[in-house]
Amino acid sequence: SQIEPNSRPFTVLVEGNIGSGKTTFLNHFNKFEDVCVLAEPIDMWRNCKGHNLLGLLYEDIKKWSFTFQSYVQLTMLQQHLRKTACPVKLMERSIYSARICFVEKMKQDNLISHAAAAVIDKHFQWIKENTDLKVDLIVYLRTDPQTVYDRMIKRNREEEKTVSLDYLQALHQIHEDWLYHKTIFELPAEVLVLNANLDKSVINEEYSKFEPLILNKKLSVQA
Numbered sequence: 362s363q364i365e366p367n368s369r370p371f372t373v374l375v376e377g378n379i380g381s382g383k384t385t386f387l388n389h390f391n392k393f394e395d396v397c398v399l400a401e402p403i404d405m406w407r408n409c410k411g412h413n414l415l416g417l418l419y420e421d422i423k424k425w426s427f428t429f430q431s432y433v434q435l436t437m438l439q440q441h442l443r444k445t446a447c448p449v450k451l452m453e454r455s456i457y458s459a460r461i462c463f464v465e466k467m468k469q470d471n472l473i474s475h476a477a478a479a480v481i482d483k484h485f486q487w488i489k490e491n492t493d494l495k496v497d498l499i500v501y502l503r504t505d506p507q508t509v510y511d512r513m514i515k516r517n518r519e520e521e522k523t524v525s526l527d528y529l530q531a532l533h534q535i536h537e538d539w540l541y542h543k544t545i546f547e548l549p550a551e552v553l554v555l556n557a558n559l560d561k562s563v564i565n566e567e568y569s570k571f572e573p574l575i576l577n578k579k580l581s582v583q584a
């Protein structure tokens with residue numbers, strides 16, 4: 362019989378800096394059939410009716426930040442609302458990190474006008490009040506800026522050629538304030554902090570330790 366869409370799957374957000382290993386984490390959990398993995402819809406950002414918004418963003422971040430972040434917010438909302446038959450849903454980033462990490466940082470650096478940021482915030486607030494953005498756990502892949510910078514260079518994503526260590530340091534700080542020090546904005550769920558500096562060769566061992574948490578929908582690590 363048709364499996365009923367599980368409208369309230371145990372929803373986990375995977376958050377972290379550029380290059381923090383989110384894709385590696387998602388791939389680690391992709392092998393479980395109970396888990397629906399939603400990677401960042403980067404292909405949508407690279408092709409919005411033929412426009413590569415991600416490419417435009419890094420070509421002229423001031424000019425394209427609003428356009429890019431508006432579309433990111435829509436695509437992340439679509440991911441949050443996506444039905445799945447799986448009992449567990451793992452999302453790469455979220456409408457929260459869009460607003461809190463990226464838009465806020467761009468606003469601080471005057472890469473987006475305060476007027477544009479205010480419009481994005483109005484959308485964000487309305488969405489939160491009018492939709493059920495159910496989140497049960499946030500996994501924070503905590504890294505050092507230098508580590509993620511080296512990985513980003515090695516990954517060599519075309520559009521990220523112009524991303525600087527300074528930018529990654531600023532993004533790192535905003536992730537720290539939101540998810541580690543918890544001094545800015547709201548937290549939609551408890552945060553599980555993982556050491557994502559670990560080398561790829563041992564990182565899967567580290568992630569395996571948290572399978573019971575993610576797969577059995579436990580909210581706190583058993584002592």
Ligand SMILES: Cc1cc2cn([C@H]3C[C@H](O)[C@@H](CO)O3)c(=O)nc2[nH]1
Nearest residue numbers: 379403433437454455458459463521
């Ligand atoms: C939610 C969200 C993801 C996201 C990614 N990005 C950028 C950072 C990376 O270079 C690329 C893919 O994550 O897009 C952004 O500027 N704003 C974002 N907001």
